[in-house]
Amino acid sequence: MIPEQVIPWALGLPLLGAFGIWITGRWPNIRESVTLITSLLVFVLVASLFDNVAAGENPSWQWGEMLPGLGISFVLEPLGMIFAGIASFLWIVTTLYTIGYMRGHHEKNQTRFYICFAVAISSAIGIAFAGNMLTLFVFYEVLTISTFPLVTHSGTPEAKRAGRVYLGILIGTSIGLQLVGIIWTYSLTGTLDFTPGGIMEGKVQPTIVAILLALYVFGIGKAAVMPFHRWLPAAMVAPTPVSALLHAVAVVKAGVFTVLKITVYIFGIDFLSELGASTWIAYMAAMTILLASLVAMRKDNLKARLAYSTISQLSYIVLGAMMATGLGIIGGGMHIVMHAFGKITLFFCAGAIMVASHKTEISQMRGLGRKMPITFICFLIGSLSIIGLPPFGGVWSKWYLALAAAETDQVIFVAVLMISSLLNVAYLLPIVVRGFYNDPAPDDHDQHHDTDNDHADANAAAHHPGDASGPHQWKWAGMTEAPPLCVGALAFTAAGCLVLFVYADMVYQFLLPVVEGTVK
Amino acid sequence: MIEAHLPILQVIIPLIAAPVCVFLRHPLITWALATVISWVCLAISIMLLQQVQASGEIIYEIGGWAAPWGIEYRVDTLSAWVMVIVTSVGAVVTPYAKLSAEKEIDRDRLYIFYAMLLLCETGLLGITITGDAFNLFVFLEISSLSTYVLVSMGKDRRGLTAAYRYLIMGTLGATFYIIGVGLMYMMTGTLNIADLAKLIPDVAETRTVQAALAFLTVGLAIKLALFPLHLWLPNAYAFAPSVVTVFLAATATKVAVYALIRIVFTIFGGVDILESVEIRHVLAALAIAAMFAGSAVAIYQTNIKRMLAYSSLAQIGYMILGLSMNSVTGVTAGLVHLFNHAMMKGGLFMVMGCVVYRIGSAKLDDMAGLGKQMPVTMGAFVAGGLSLIGVPLSVGFISKWTLLQAAFEKGWWPVAALIVVSSLLAVIYIWRVVEVAYFREPAAGQVAVKEAPFLMLIPMLLLIGASFYFGIDGTSTLTVAGDAAKALIGGLK
Secondary structure, three states: OOHHHHHHHHHHHHHHHHHHHHHHHOHHHEEEHHHHHHHHHHHHHHHHHHHHHOOOOOOOOEEOOOOOOOEEEEEOOOOHHHHHHHHHHHHHHHHHHHHHHHHOOOOOOHHHHHHHHHHHHHHHHHHEEEHHHHHHHHHHHHHHHHHHHHHHHOHHHHHHHHHHHHHHHHHHHHHHHHHHHHHHHHHHHHHEEEOOOOOOOOOOOOHHHHHHOOOOOHOHHHHOOOOOHHHHHHHHHHHHHHHHHHHHHHHHHHHHHHHHHHHHHOOHHHHHHHHHHHHHHHHHHHHHHHHHHHHHHHHOOOOHHHHHHHHHHHHOOOOOOOHEEEHHHHHHHHHHHHHHHHHHHHHEEEEEEEEHOOEEHHHOOOHHHHHHHHHHHHHHHHHHHOOOOOOOOOOHHHHHHHHHHHOOOOOOHHHHHHHHHHHHHHHHHHHHHHHHHHHOOOOOOOOOOOOOOOOHHHHHHOOOOOOOOOOEEEEEEEEEOOOHHHHHHHHHHHHHHHHHHHHHHHHHHHHHHHHOOOOO | OOHHHHHHHHHHHHHHHHHHHHHHHHHHHHHHHHHHHHHHHHHHHHHHHHHHHHOOEEEEHHHHHOOOOOOOOEEHHHHHHHHHHHHHHHHHHHHHHHHHHHHHEEEHHHHHHHHHHHHHHHHHHHHHHOOOOOHHHHHHHHHHHHEEOOOOOOOOOOOHHHHHHHHHHHHHHHHHHHHHHHHHHHOOOOOHHHHHHHHHHHOOOOOOHHHHHHHHHHHHHHHHOOOOOOHHHHHHHHHOOHEEEEEEEHHHHHHHHHHHHHHHHHHHHOHHHHHHHOOOHHHHHHHHHHHHHHHHHHHHHOOOOHHHHHHHHHHHHHHHHHHOOHHHHHHHHHHHHHHHHHHHHHHHHHHHHHHHHHHOOEEEHHOOOOHOOHHHHHHHHHHHHHHOOOOOOOOHHHHHHHHHHHHHHHHHHHHHHHHHHHHHHHHHHEEEEEEEEOOOOOOOOOOOOOOHHHHHHHHHHHHHHHHHHHHHHHHHHHHHHHHHHHHHOOOOO
């Protein structure tokens, strides 16, 4: 297929998959096969486009004219390609994990769950491929609405409250601020197409540029820049696979991706850095980085702590964009990838712990690492990547972000990044330490075993995805782990963190054309 | 040549069919007749729209008497557009009516119901097509009188007081209108709208004509339920039989808005009345007040039909706000919202018709757990609700986009902010319903119900589907509305 034909298929296939899931909802095995096959095919389609984009092509496709002169159009470029690649690749891994998790946890309404998941992925790809701001906004909203049933999946009063916060903030900011920004942009410039170098220069006055930028950055609630971050911790009532793929990768990355996209293609990096309009928002992002980390330290619920960690890490990317330099954009783009692998690993681990031991609070996890060594080792790997230590991928994105800060003579941002790393150490590593070194809580009567052969097990588990319909504990070689599909998935993404350390330069080279000419 | 007579057929066919219903009497036969007639009307209005778009304005002299002595019918893009709205709603409402009306109206009065429905459609089409200010009054009365009957037909006796209240207010509105027409006739000696448009500018400065304008505006503002002249509307919508509410909500107020447009932009178009008199700011202020008051009150309603009625008040505010901007984009926004709101609010009231059909109540508390029991119906409610909020891919988004664009063009920044904030209020009242239907367990003793019958589901899904089809392909509706707006504003300068 030529690239122009691949685009509609990549968007439509998850929807077809959703339909297939609906039809086959009565037979869980077939239903989940449909999901898995769909995710594989979608990834193959997306992956087939990489070469074209790497070669500097911009395949495009237009679908109808929604408003006179403004169509739903799709144009591929490196940033979007990276985001679509990550979302569709991790969808496969998450699907495997989900099958283990949902069955292990005996969740209800699984068909609805898989349908909404597929629709959410389709809209994430729509955001990634969007050729103009209208298209991006359309899919942005579809993503919000399709994930609402996932957040409120359990139907409890708590889920209902969380759903209100989720919808209230995301719809409120997107319609109340972002849409206003978009229409204002359109009435000033007469176009919403993503154009290299931006569309504003010479058409918009500097003061209005600053207002518009604020409307966009805060209107993109999914980027969770404070004070519009409350929806993300609220969304943690969702089943863990949702938190893992959507609220650590697809949804939140859609937000920061949009911020990068408008910085590069609507405002233009050069135009912004000339005006300095983005500096104060960069400070807001820096503040979010530190404050969210501080809040994370005080959270005892593991998923809540990870959620605040995500808020903090997202603002790295916003900061990268708002520094308005080429390196900042590249660093932000790379951080989308690196953080995705690191954070999804951490969430997979949190879910595995929940399935295998029904523990959600960190204070309950004393000594748990001895029973679940694979999970805790992978948690350690994910943490180190998030902190930004070699030999894991996270170090590179942080490196380029710090370089960008140094390049713009904003020493304070370098300091913020370094302090944040220390804070990450302070709130992530104690979980692992507690798991391995502290004795189990006194009320825990289960026996524990010696655990020296962790690495061999991790590899073995990755190769034994086998039958997941068994009990939700998996006892093997003296361990009491989550179902093999869960463990396999989290070991795989943890390995990904390591691989990315080696291949980070490929990501860098791939993103370079986005900021052509601004990076030496 | 039948095509040459389409304008008169548009009105005369439902007018004749109404008494025929009374003679036929049998509920099933009258229903079948009304359905066929409503489809014929839709076909005629679509043909008229095509004719207008192909060859411009159609002028039809009744009985061959030339205006201004005779009555003439005029079809331009605007009136063809409004007629398409009315007839397409009529064409889906009548099939839907069969089951809903059987449930909510006494069987021995069903034939009157269909007769009145046809008469009401006649009146609304007549208002839209006529080129004569007095003739417009006649049709206004035909539609109003039949509406009073329709509202009072339900088994809920509160419908009677609602209808009575509507009768008082509606009569006041009609009287004001006819006083206004009389004053204009006094000064110009003509009742023909096109003629009036030519003669009014010369006498526009006189007190008499200004008084006429005031009477006309207030009279029509009552008919279209512009805040604070809306008091008749919430109860009339809440206690009328569901199918009547669907029809009225989607058509009656729209046609009243049309009549106001004719007065302001056609008759007084030559003097650019919105610019020269402070009426523009009055309309804009009332529209904004309606947007907030309607939505705010809607949030606290426990009867969902009433809630949607208050939401209509807010939506009427959007239309009037668009018109008051007096620019091509603004008027386009108002006109496109006429259509868009008809689709989504018609669909939502149909959802409530299905709910009432099954559980016999429109109260929020009785809807607990309906999301599971009536998945299609409540799914349609969510979809219609999203459209009301103005989520992309729905018609509500097209309206909001155009209206905001118009506000930015005018440089009315605060108004743009108010539009956005008020549209977010819709999130609250829609979500209250969603939460009860999907998250609350049915109360003890609440009987489990089945999905609504197909004959009701299909028309409902047609309207809800339309409110997404035209949300994705907004260009098609915006082009027509834009043409109509250009003709109206072009007449000024």
